Amino acid sequence: MINLFLRLSLLVALFSVAALVRPVSAGEADDCLRNKMLEGYAQGWSVRTSTSASLKEGESRVYSVTLYKGAEYQIFACADAQAVDVRLVLHDADGQVLLNEDAVDRQPVLTYTAPATATYYVAVHAADTVSDEAKAAIGMAVTWRQSP
Numbered sequence: 540m541i542n543l544f545l546r547l548s549l550l551v552a553l554f555s556v557a558a559l560v561r562p563v564s565a566g567e568a569d570d571c572l573r574n575k576m577l578e579g580y581a582q583g584w585s586v587r588t589s590t591s592a593s594l595k596e597g598e599s600r601v602y603s604v605t606l607y608k609g610a611e612y613q614i615f616a617c618a619d620a621q622a623v624d625v626r627l628v629l630h631d632a633d634g635q636v637l638l639n640e641d642a643v644d645r646q647p648v649l650t651y652t653a654p655a656t657a658t659y660y661v662a663v664h665a666a667d668t669v670s671d672e673a674k675a676a677i678g679m680a681v682t683w684r685q686s687p
Contacts, residue, residue, distance in 0.1 A: 543607035560678040569645065571617030579682045584613060589680035594665035595673070601662045604681050606653035611686045614649040614661055614679070622675035623667040643667075652686055 543606045566593065576586055595606050606612055617623045627647045629638040637659070640647040643666075653659070 540674050551577065566676075567619040568617045568676040568678045572615075572680055575615055575617060576644075576680055576682065580661050584609070584682040584686050585684065587612070587681040589678065591676065591678040593674045593676050594663070595667055596668040596671055596674075599662050599664040600679075601660050602679070603658050606651070606657065607683075608653055608658050609657045609686055610648070610683045611652045613682045614651070615682075616647050616663055616677055616679045618665075618678075619646040619676040621668055621673040622665060622677060623669060624665075625677055626662075626664040626666045627679075628662040628664070629661065632658050632660075634660075648665065 558564055572589060572591070574576050576584075580586075588602075588604055590602060592602075594600065607663065614627055614629065616625050616627055624643045625645055625647055627638075627640040627649050628636055629651055631637055638649045638651055640649050661679065661681065663677055665675050665677065667676050
């Protein structure tokens with residue numbers, strides 16, 4: 540009974556977070572992000588954080604997140620049709636690139652197991668949009684689970 544209550548509470552919180560981070564025109568990106576978080580939840584992943592932004596071609600946002608030693612993380616982004624290519628880069632506290640997802644993709648994913656508890660930085664970069672003036676809605680989430 541308690542487990543069911545906790546699961547339902549998590550789902551309510553998940554939908555609440557997704558609603559709070561939604562830019563005005565972010566329907567497609569927000570729906571994708573919410574679906575990916577729910578799919579991950581069904582596979583044992585928990586949401587660490589999520590956010591969104593509207594970015595023009597060449598713009599980036601950098602987010603700090605504490606990752607805990609031994610936990611496995613999935614960092615993913617979802618962009619709307621205004622984006623052609625979104626890049627994700629994970630940096631350590633010294634600015635060193637740990638992972639770089641550089642395939643041409645609107646839904647990039649990074650998977651990382653933290654070797655130490657520390658502050659890390661996730662850069663979300665709108666590498667290419669449908670035009671120079673287009674603003675892409677991009678959602679980003681960090682999910683985690685204990686490594687087996």
